[in-house]
Amino acid sequence: MTTEVRSLREFKMPDVGEGLTEAEILTWYVKPGDVVTDGQVVCEVETAKAAVELPIPFNGVVETLFFPAGSTVDVGTAIISVAVGAVAPADAPAAAAPVAAEAPAAAEPERREVLVGYGPRTGGAQRRVRKTAAAAPAAPVAAPVAVAAAPVVVPVVVPAQAEPAGADRPLAKPPVRKLAKDLGIDLRTVTPTGPDGVITRDDVHAALAPAPEPVAEAVVAAVAAVPVPVGTGDVRVPVKGVRKATAQAMVASAFTAPHVTEFIQVDVTRTMKLVRELKLSGELGEGIRVSPLLLVARALLTAVRRHPEINAAWDEANQEIVLKGQVNLGIAAATPRGLLVPNIKDAGAKTLPQLALALGELTDTARQGKTSPADLSGGTVTITNVGVFGVDTGTPILNPGEAAILAFGAVRELPWVHKGKVVPRQVTTLALSFDHRLVDGELGSKVLADTAAVLERPKRLITWS
Template sequence: MTTATKDFMLPDLGEGLTESQLVAWNVRVGDRVSLNQSIADVETAKALVELPSPYAGVVSRLYVEPGTTVGVGEKLLAFDIDETADAGETPPPAAAPPAAAPPATAPPTAAPAAAASAAAESQAAEPAAAPPADDSPLPNLVGYGAKAETGARPTRRPHTPPTGGPGSSRSERLETHPARRSSSLQHERIETRTPITGVRRHTADAMVRSAFTAPHVTTFLTIDVTPTLDLLTRLQGSGELAGHRVTVLTAVAKAVCLAISRTPAVNAHWDEEAGEIVQFGTVNLGIAAATPRGLMVPNIKNAEALTLAELADALTDLVTTAKAGRTGPEDLAGGTISITNVGVFGVDAGTPILNPGEAAILALGAVRRQPWEHEGGIALRSVVTLALSFDHRLVDGEQGSRFLADVGRILSDPARLIAMI
C-alpha cells in the first residue's frame, strides 16, 4: 500500500469570513480518522463551527495550537492517506453545522442588537395568572470555558506593608500587625487578560460601526399588557396553544411583525454604496442573545408569515439551538429588524444599539405588577416599558412613534388588532 501526505487548509466558511480561531482539536497525531469525522472546532466571527475531515487516513501533523487565529487557505493539519484509496477522491466537504459546546461558565448578557446593551441569558417576575414568563433567549448557555479563555493569565499584585521599625508611623505599624497582614492578603487583586477574538471582536467592531454610522434615536412607551397576558392564558387553557410555549416575548414578536405592515420603513436598510434605501419584502426577526462567546442575534426567517403558535415554536427552536451551541452563520445572516429582551434581567428599559444593517431594534423591559389607571380607577396591573431605537436616516420621528404606538396598542388591547388589519 502506498501512502501520501495531504495537507488540509482552513476552508472558506462563507459570509465573507477570512479567518477563524482554532478552539480545540478533536484528534491527535497518530489518530486514524474516517471521512467527515469531526477533527476540530473553530470559532468564526459569527459562530462556532465543527470541521469535518476531508480524508480518511492517519493524522500525521497538527500545524497550529488551540487559540491560534488562522486565515482561510492556511494549513491546519496533515494526513497520511492510502494513495490507492484516494484515487477517486472528491473535493473536501463544506464545514458541518456548528458543534455543540461542552459545559462551562456562562458570561454576560444581552446586549444591543447589535445590541441591546447585545447576549446572557435571571428572569423578570411575571403575574401569577400570566403564561410562562421565561422569556430569556439564552439563559445560562454552555460554552467552552477554559478553552475559550485561551491566553488568560492571572496577575497577582500583593500588598507589601512597611517593616515598621522604631521610627515608623502608627499607620505603618498597623500594616505590620499580623491580623492586618492577614487581611491584606485576603484582599489581593487578581487580574485576568483574555485575547479579544472571534464573536467578541466581531461584536465590538459592529457596535462601534453601528453607533458611529447610523444616527440613533430612541423613544419609549410604557403600557398595560394585562389584556395580552389574560388572552394568552385563555388560549392556552382552551387548547388553541396547547403544546406551544407562548410567552410575553412571543406576543411582542407577533406585534412587531403586524405593526411593520403599517410602517414598513422600520424594516429597511441604508445601502450607502449603492445610494439606495432597500425595503425588505419579508421580516427576518432577530432575537438578541448574550452567550459565553459574546452577543449573537440569530433571526427567524419570514417571521411575518408565522402564526402565533408557529412563532412560539420558532423562538423555542432558536433557544434550543443556541443552548446546544449549534447557531450557525446562516442563522445569523439576513436579519431585518431585532428585539432584545432586557426584561429577563429585571431591567425596565434601555437604549439598544442597532444591529448593523437594520433600521430598528425594540427593547422589551420587565413585566411588573404595579398600580395603574384602569377604567376610571386605580388597579394593580401588569405593566411593561418598550424602547425603540431606530436609524433616523431611514425612519422619521413620526414613523418611529407610530410603529411603537401600534406595537403598544396590540399588546395593551389585542381586540384592536381587528381594526388594524
C-alpha cells in the same frame, strides 16, 4: 502491521460564514496517527458568528496538526495534513478496514447534509472512537512542515484495526464540554440523563451547588470563565470570537447610523392574561412554548406590516434605501459564547403557532451554541428582551444593516389609571431605536405606538393581522 506509501494532502481553514477572515480552533478531535474518513469531524472552530464542527473531505491518516487548540487561524491556511492515496503492493493482503464497525454495503446508505461545504455525506451519524484508559497520551502538536506543490510521498504505518472504544471519556457534545470547562465541572463527576448516556447542559447545571437560575445561565458561564480572585491584580481577557465581532459591529453601527430612541409605557395586563390562557389551553399546539416575548414579537410584526417602510436598510455605496421584501426577525440572545442575534426568516408570513415554534427552536439552538452562520445573517429588525434580567428599558444599538431594534423591558405591577380608577396593572416599557437616515420621527413613533396598542389590547393581533 502493514506499511503503505501515501501522499500528503492539506486541509485548509474554510470560510464557514459569509466573508469571515479567521476562526479560532476550539478543540481537536484527532491526533497524529489517527485514521480519518471522508466527512468525519476533526475539529471544532469558533468564528465571529458561530461554533462550527469541521469535517475532513478525504480518507487517510493524520500526519500533522499545524496549530494547537486555542489558535486563531486565517481562512485559507492549512490546519491539518493527512496521508492519503494508499498504493498497496499487488501481492499484499487486503488492509483491514479503518473503522471496526463498518456496515456491509448491502444497500446505499442515507445521504446526510453537512454544515461546511463539501457536499452531502453518506451514512448515519457516527460517534468518534473513544480511547481506553491504557491508551498512550495524545502526541504533542507538531511544528508546521513545508509541503511542496507536488504530492510528497512518505511511508506511513497503518494499524491493522481501529483502537477499541473505552468508557473513560464521558459522552457530551462540544458546547456542553465548553460549558463544563467554563463552570469548572469535571464531566466524569456528572450523572448523564440524555439518550445513550450523553451528558446534557441540564446535567452540568445540576452538578453545581446551588444550581443557577436559568435566566442567569450566560452570566454564570461568563463569570466562571474568567475568575478574578479578590485582592489580586488586573486580569486581561483576550478579545476574540463573538465578543470581538460584537464590539466591532456595535462601534460601526453607533458611529455610522444616527440613532434615535423613543420610549413608551404600556399596560400589558391583557397580554399577560392571554399568555396564561394559551399556556393552559394548549391552543397553539402540543409542546409549543408560550411566553410574553412571543406576543411582543407578533405585535412588532403587526406594526411592521402596517408600516413596511421601517423594514429597510441603507445602501451607502449606491446611496439608496433598500426596502426589504420579507421580515427576518432577529432575537438578541445572551449565550455562554457572548451576545448572538439569530433571526427567524420571513417571520412576518408565519402564523402565531409557527412563530412560537420557530422562536423556541431559535432560542434552544443559540443556548446550545449551535446557531449556524446562515441564521445569524440577513436580519432586518430585532427584539432584545432586557426584561428577563429585571431591567426596565434601555437604548439598544442597531444591528448593522438594520433600521430598527425594539427593547422589551421587565413587566411590573404598578399603579395605573384604568377605567377612571387607580388600580394595580401589569406594565412594561418599550424602547425603539431606529436609524434616522431611514426612519423619521413620525414613522418611528407610529411603529412604536402600534406595537404598544397590540400589547394593550391583544385582540388586535387578529383584527390587524
